[in-house]
Amino acid sequence: xxxxxxxxxxxxxxRRLTGINWMxxxxxxxxxxxxxxxxxxxxxxPGMNAWGPDSGVFAVSSFQVSLWGKYLTYAxxxxxxxxxxxxxxxxxxxxxxxxxxxxxxxxxxxxLMIGERGAYQNVLPDFMVxxxxxxxxxxxxxxxxxxxxxxxxxxxxxLVALVFGFLAFRSRIKGVYFSIxxxxxxxxxxxxxxxxxxxxxxNNGFTDFKDVLGLDLNLASTQRILFILxxxxxxxxxxxTSGLLATKFGKIQQAIRDSENRVxxxxxxxxxxxxxxxxxxxxxxxxxxxLYVPQVGIINPSEMTxxxxxxxxxxxxxxxxxxxxxxxxxxxxxxxxxxxxxRAYPDSWFxxxxxxxxxxxxxxxxxxxGLYHKIRSKFPQKASLKAITA
Amino acid sequence: MIHHDPLYKDTPLILSVSxxxxxxxxxxxxxxxxxxLEEGELRTVIGPNGAGKSTFMDILTxxxxxxxxxxxxxxxDGHDYNLAKLREFEINRLGIGRKFQTPSIYxxxxxxxxxxxxxxxxxxxxxxxxxxxxxxxxxxxxxxxKTIRLSDxxxxxxxxxxxxxxxxxxxxxxxxxxxxxxxxxxxxxGMSDEESERTGELLLSLEKKHSLIVIEHxxxxxxxxxxxxxxxxxxxxxxxxxxxxxxxxPEVIEVYLxxxxxxxxxx
Numbered sequence: 001x002x003x004x005x006x007x008x009x010x011x012x013x014x015r016r017l018t019g020i021n022w023m024x025x026x027x028x029x030x031x032x033x034x035x036x037x038x039x040x041x042x043x044x045x046p047g048m049n050a051w052g053p054d055s056g057v058f059a060v061s062s063f064q065v066s067l068w069g070k071y072l073t074y075a076x077x078x079x080x081x082x083x084x085x086x087x088x089x090x091x092x093x094x095x096x097x098x099x100x101x102x103x104x105x106x107x108x109x110x111x112l113m114i115g116e117r118g119a120y121q122n123v124l125p126d127f128m129v130x131x132x133x134x135x136x137x138x139x140x141x142x143x144x145x146x147x148x149x150x151x152x153x154x155x156x157x158x159l160v161a162l163v164f165g166f167l168a169f170r171s172r173i174k175g176v177y178f179s180i181x182x183x184x185x186x187x188x189x190x191x192x193x194x195x196x197x198x199x200x201x202x203n204n205g206f207t208d209f210k211d212v213l214g215l216d217l218n219l220a221s222t223q224r225i226l227f228i229l230x231x232x233x234x235x236x237x238x239x240x241t242s243g244l245l246a247t248k249f250g251k252i253q254q255a256i257r258d259s260e261n262r263v264x265x266x267x268x269x270x271x272x273x274x275x276x277x278x279x280x281x282x283x284x285x286x287x288x289x290x291l292y293v294p295q296v297g298i299i300n301p302s303e304m305t306x307x308x309x310x311x312x313x314x315x316x317x318x319x320x321x322x323x324x325x326x327x328x329x330x331x332x333x334x335x336x337x338x339x340x341x342x343r344a345y346p347d348s349w350f351x352x353x354x355x356x357x358x359x360x361x362x363x364x365x366x367x368x369x370g371l372y373h374k375i376r377s378k379f380p381q382k383a384s385l386k387a388i389t390a
Numbered sequence: 391m392i393h394h395d396p397l398y399k400d401t402p403l404i405l406s407v408s409x410x411x412x413x414x415x416x417x418x419x420x421x422x423x424x425x426x427l428e429e430g431e432l433r434t435v436i437g438p439n440g441a442g443k444s445t446f447m448d449i450l451t452x453x454x455x456x457x458x459x460x461x462x463x464x465x466x467d468g469h470d471y472n473l474a475k476l477r478e479f480e481i482n483r484l485g486i487g488r489k490f491q492t493p494s495i496y497x498x499x500x501x502x503x504x505x506x507x508x509x510x511x512x513x514x515x516x517x518x519x520x521x522x523x524x525x526x527x528x529x530x531x532x533x534x535x536k537t538i539r540l541s542d543x544x545x546x547x548x549x550x551x552x553x554x555x556x557x558x559x560x561x562x563x564x565x566x567x568x569x570x571x572x573x574x575x576x577x578x579x580g581m582s583d584e585e586s587e588r589t590g591e592l593l594l595s596l597e598k599k600h601s602l603i604v605i606e607h608x609x610x611x612x613x614x615x616x617x618x619x620x621x622x623x624x625x626x627x628x629x630x631x632x633x634x635x636x637x638x639x640p641e642v643i644e645v646y647l648x649x650x651x652x653x654x655x656x657x
Contacts (some may be wrong), residue, residue, distance in 0.1 A: 017506060017521060017522065017523045247518065247519050247520075247521065248506070248507065248518040248519070248521040249515065249518040249519045249521075251496075251499060251503055251506070251507055252507060252518055254496065254498055254499065255496040255499065255507055257498075258495075258496040258497050258498055258499070259494040259495060259496055259497075261490065261494055262490070262494040262495065262496065262560075262563070263507075264478045264479050264482070265451065265478060265479075265482055265487065265488045265490075266482060266487075266507060266508050266513075266563065266567065267479050267482040267483045267510075267513045267567065268479055268513045268518075269477075269479050269513075269514075269515075270479075272514075272515050273515055273518075276515050
């Protein structure tokens with residue numbers, strides 16, 4: 001973390017700190033352009049699925065809609081880690097726990113919505129019948145409400161982060177110790193969720209969902225809606241991240257990454273800053289998890305194993321940590337590579353992934369975005385995307 | 391917090407450290423330390439390695455808590471604050487700024503932003519979210535930039551500055567906080583002769599406006615800035631007084647200056 005690399009950007013016109021301003025995007029025309037372009041391009045996927053041809057190059061199958069929807073939720077997950085690791089210098093290894101918790105909260109609602117259409121034709125979810133429950137555990141009851149579940153999607157991961165972060169930051173756990181502790185946390189949670197008596201379905205988790213808000217999850221139209229929601233979440237996460245970075249709060253965030261001592265000797269309580277960012281990041285990851293579950297159709301404790309969190313670290317590193325679009329690019333590129341490699345070379349996927357990580361660490365400390373800047377600076381041109389991805 | 395008669399300050403002192411002990415695993419880093427600093431004074435603290443200079447700084451800034459003794463900051467309104475009870479950022483907000491030995495600046499921010507973040511403004515998380523730069527803030531920053539001679543580098547990334555400039559920037563970051571006391575740890579370390587002379591001038595220009603405690607090793611540099619010198623040895627004040635007097639003190643030569651002191655005394 002000490003060896004933080006500075007991508008050299010030139011600051012022609014400084015942006016004054018003007019407090020929180022969600023419309024700050026209007027400062028930078030290119031940034032709005034890119035932002036809208038990505039939004040429109042992504043909307044092409046459900047558009048082509050709905051109205052496009054059934055076969056040929058431009059055909060988009062429903063399978064691909066939900067596949068890309070899944071990638072987008074991964075991209076949001078990567079953005080949430082980037083907020084912590086890239087911009088605050090906290091390498092958190094339990095990001096997938098927050099993602100899975102958000103997923104579980106939405107999963108509980110989806111399980112209850114199955115109603116008597118399950119294999120056992122009982123109002124209780126199948127796994128409960130199987131395990132001999134006669135009535136619904138109390139903490140499951142409020143999840144009949146979609147709105148309660150949606151709030152829980154944000155609050156449960158947020159609360160876990162708040163409590164854990166409070167204890168960790170208060171005791172000044174930093175650097176690699178913080179990473180190890182977060183990894184231990186996700187492992188502990190994973191073991192807990194694997195237990196059948198924890199009322200979350202044990203190692204099978206939740207699956208076989210039927211519908212949400214009366215919309216059949218197996219319909220292509222529902223998948224398209226979920227995809228559009230994922231795009232909106234991605235854009236929202238982007239606006240939150242860059243809106244934050246444009247304020248003094250965001251500058252302090254990066255200052256903590258560069259020199260935490262200096263920040264606390266400048267009169268800031270770094271504990272509260274880190275706690276807020278940690279909680280916010282967990283909530284974003286939770287929201288991504290909630291959209292992931294209905295698109296993938298399953299959630300189980302393997303989603304919160306330490307290995308899953310390490311995957312997220314790889315995505316962010318490959319895309320470029322500490323850059324706005326890097327994590328999105330990284331998440332999509334690595335996952336595309338994965339779905340290609342696991343089909344073409346099923347036995348060597350982990351070797352490929354490992355090699356990719358080593359190459360990035362050794363030669364591309366700023367990932368794909370850094371590589372882009374390097375190439376760009378070799379060919380100085382008028383138009384530059386520097387400011388956008390900075 | 392100890393409350394004095396609130397309306398006037400009955401002492402010219404700004405800082406009183408008395409009877410402070412601190413041990414780490416049985417090793418006494420600070421041993422019955424007594425230290426008094428007057429308002430507006432520039433004090434240089436010297437001492438051999440392991441004399442407890444850094445621990446002393448850590449105690450003043452709340453990074454380590456003393457085992458016993460009192461560390462009292464006398465504010466100008468007559469309030470006294472026991473620094474041993476406060477946390478780092480609370481001590482800082484009283485107006486005690488610290489410069490670290492190795493430059494600690496925000497290298498991926500511009501020089502200007504480094505100073506903005508150091509300003510003496512509300513520093514809560516929410517206040518930071520809604521903070522707007524005011525013309526006053528800009529004026530203060532430009533004054534500081536002039537003082538530390540970095541006006542023409544203000545939009546450059548701090549990471550691109552030379553070592554000496556980084557040290558000045560950090561001193562500037564302290565100044566932006568408008569501190570009462572500046573604690574400065576080895577400002578001239580790793581600087582060229584010219585840079586260290588400029589640093590000396592900078593520190594001298596701050597005297598009277600602020601109180602300063604400077605820790606230093608470099609004898610040439612101390613000669614340039616020294617007024618009153620305190621010699622620490624084994625966590626205890628060995629001697630204090632004017633630089634020339636302290637320099638020729640046999641006890642001081644014995645424990646610290648050694649051959650270096652004899653050499654400079656004869657030349």
